[in-house]
Amino acid sequence: MGVPAFFRWLSRKYPNPNEVEFDNLYLDMNGIIHPCTHPEDKAAPKNEDEMMVAIFEYIDRLFNIVRPRRVLYMAIDGVAPRAKMNQQRSRRHSDLCLRG
Template sequence: MGVPALFRWLSKKYPKIIYPVVEDEEIEVPDENENNIKVPVNMASANPNGTEFDNLYLDMNGIVHPCTHPEGKPPPETEEEMMVEIFNYTERIVNMIRPRKLLFLAMASRLVPK
């Protein structure tokens, strides 16, 4: 779950850590059969936010929970749907930041006794 109120404390102490993000979106182009196919964001291009980042550290527990218990829509019905939601959201964040050297995914596991 993380450290309670850490984000609130950090954002109040260091307000410049939060700023709006410009997102490049996938474009759709027609194929030879006139079906639209999505072309992914080119991660090698410059970051549209004007700032380049070497590293991105993600707390995956903060991604898994909202993907499995979304607000405003029903939760995924299958484990496969849940994983697709997690992958899509993770990819969206990575596309926003575009780390050049390191992507660190941290996830705590909980051992459940039998």
């Protein structure tokens, strides 16, 4: 689970004025996917293609800021807990209907 606005806070608190180089960039993609697909400051993407473009643009922006020399690691840990609970309930209900 991502921490909202953590990257913004981190980049303000520790600016990079000396053009320090980094070897690795690790991204929690859930913290990128959700704001890109459900933006607060503009209209939501109309389709999956627009969602993907928004995600790629965000990753490009981060990549250009950090400029990792060796590794870009993107982690996605599955659906949000509430969505997962709903998914499991739906699956259990379907299983019961199939048995009955």
